[in-house]
Amino acid sequence: MKNLLSCLFLLAVLGTFSFTTAPKYLVTSAPEEYAGTYQFKNTEFITNFVVKVSDGALYGEADSHGSNKLLPQDKPDVFKSTSQYGSLVTFKRDPSTRKVVGLVLHIMDTDMEAVRKE
Numbered sequence: 001m002k003n004l005l006s007c008l009f010l011l012a013v014l015g016t017f018s019f020t021t022a023p024k025y026l027v028t029s030a031p032e033e034y035a036g037t038y039q040f041k042n043t044e045f046i047t048n049f050v051v052k053v054s055d056g057a058l059y060g061e062a063d064s065h066g067s068n069k070l071l072p073q074d075k076p077d078v079f080k081s082t083s084q085y086g087s088l089v090t091f092k093r094d095p096s097t098r099k100v101v102g103l104v105l106h107i108m109d110t111d112m113e114a115v116r117k118e
Contacts, residue, residue: 031058034091038103038114049089049105049114060089062105 031053038049046062051070058070060081070079070089077091087107094101102115
């Protein structure tokens with residue numbers, strides 16, 4: 001009986017706490033390191049992709065088609081655009097310096113690669 005009361009008390013106490021889930025998006029690094037202009041190669045659809053930081057968040061704009069927020073995903077350097085296409089942006093790093101040197105835009109079953117302009 002004493003054990004039963006102890007278990008019920010423990011359940012009542014635990015029931016008063018709210019448990020939080022892990023954040024949906026993983027903050028991978030400082031957003032400023034991604035900011036810049038990226039130029040696409042071998043594509044007639046998009047010429048440039050500009051990444052800017054505003055209020056601590058990343059925004060990306062393909063040519064002049066409007067800026068969209070880039071939400072960090074579970075994998076480092078991967079972001080999902082809030083655009084109507086829901087494209088993914090994967091930033092590429094130089095293996096020796098770890099600096100961001102390009103990106104791959106995954107949009108509508110197509111991968112488009114761009115290099116960072118200095």
